[in-house]
Amino acid sequence: MSSPIFVAIDTPDLERARGLAKAIKRHAGGIKLGLEFFAANGPAGVAEIAHLGLPIFLDLKLHDIPNTVAKAVQALRYLEPAVLTVHGAGGQAMLEEAKAAAPAATRVVAVTVLTSLDEDDLAATGVNGSPHDQVERLARLAKSAGLDGIVCSGNEVKAARSGWGSGFFVVPGIRPVEGSSADQKRVMTPRKAMDAGASILVIGRPVTAAVDPDEALRAIAATL
Numbered sequence: 001m002s003s004p005i006f007v008a009i010d011t012p013d014l015e016r017a018r019g020l021a022k023a024i025k026r027h028a029g030g031i032k033l034g035l036e037f038f039a040a041n042g043p044a045g046v047a048e049i050a051h052l053g054l055p056i057f058l059d060l061k062l063h064d065i066p067n068t069v070a071k072a073v074q075a076l077r078y079l080e081p082a083v084l085t086v087h088g089a090g091g092q093a094m095l096e097e098a099k100a101a102a103p104a105a106t107r108v109v110a111v112t113v114l115t116s117l118d119e120d121d122l123a124a125t126g127v128n129g130s131p132h133d134q135v136e137r138l139a140r141l142a143k144s145a146g147l148d149g150i151v152c153s154g155n156e157v158k159a160a161r162s163g164w165g166s167g168f169f170v171v172p173g174i175r176p177v178e179g180s181s182a183d184q185k186r187v188m189t190p191r192k193a194m195d196a197g198a199s200i201l202v203i204g205r206p207v208t209a210a211v212d213p214d215e216a217l218r219a220i221a222a223t224l
């Protein structure tokens with residue numbers, strides 16, 4: 001079975017991204033490219049990295065009115081990402097139209113509560129209650145809109161999966177026990193997140209900031 005680890009390559013530098021992707025290629029399940037890479041390199045940069053042969057997770061967290069999101073997804077169709085994110089709080093119509101506009105083989109997943117947020121951060125945005133409650137609410141919405149799954153932290157994945165057995169659960173905020181959390185507030189170890197029901201793990205800096213990224217990735221994979 002291929003690895004459940006998607007390595008987040010967060011850099012604006014195409015050559016650095018290519019070098020990292022080549023370095024971790026044999027032991028990663030896929031590569032996650034997000035806003036930092038996309039803002040600098042656009043779809044053409046994504047295509048360059050895709051040529052290396054690993055599945056691509058395009059993490060753009062699309063969030064706009066339904067028509068705009070649908071047109072953006074259509075414009076990205078030719079890249080055929082394995083996974084694409086939209087924002088879970090965009091509402092039912094936006095989620096439905098995003099899914100309808102994506103290639104059939106692309107898993108469209110809804111970001112629920114960013115792993116960099118805790119309950120106080122949520123309250124400051126006007127959402128009262130725990131991240132757990134909000135993840136469950138947005139998971140129900142994503143499921144009813146026909147999406148493939150959600151993005152949530154390891155803390156919520158067990159409960160979310162219990163209400164959506166066939167869902168695809170993407171878990172970032174992954175930290176090996178000795179790792180620094182940096183800007184992540186809801187973190188979990190790779191092993192615990194898999195045991196709790198993650199489908200894939202998104203891991204960035206613990207791999208990409210290591211002196212030897214492939215060795216760091218293999219050490220994490222060995223804990224699974």
Ligand SMILES: O=c1ccn([C@@H]2O[C@H](COP(=O)(O)O)[C@@H](O)[C@H]2O)c(=O)[nH]1
Nearest residue numbers: 008034113114115172173202203204205
């Ligand atoms: O809730 C979310 C959604 C997406 N991410 C993305 O995952 C990686 C995590 O990187 P680390 O270096 O392992 O912290 C990053 O690309 C985020 O944009 C997330 O962290 N949380």
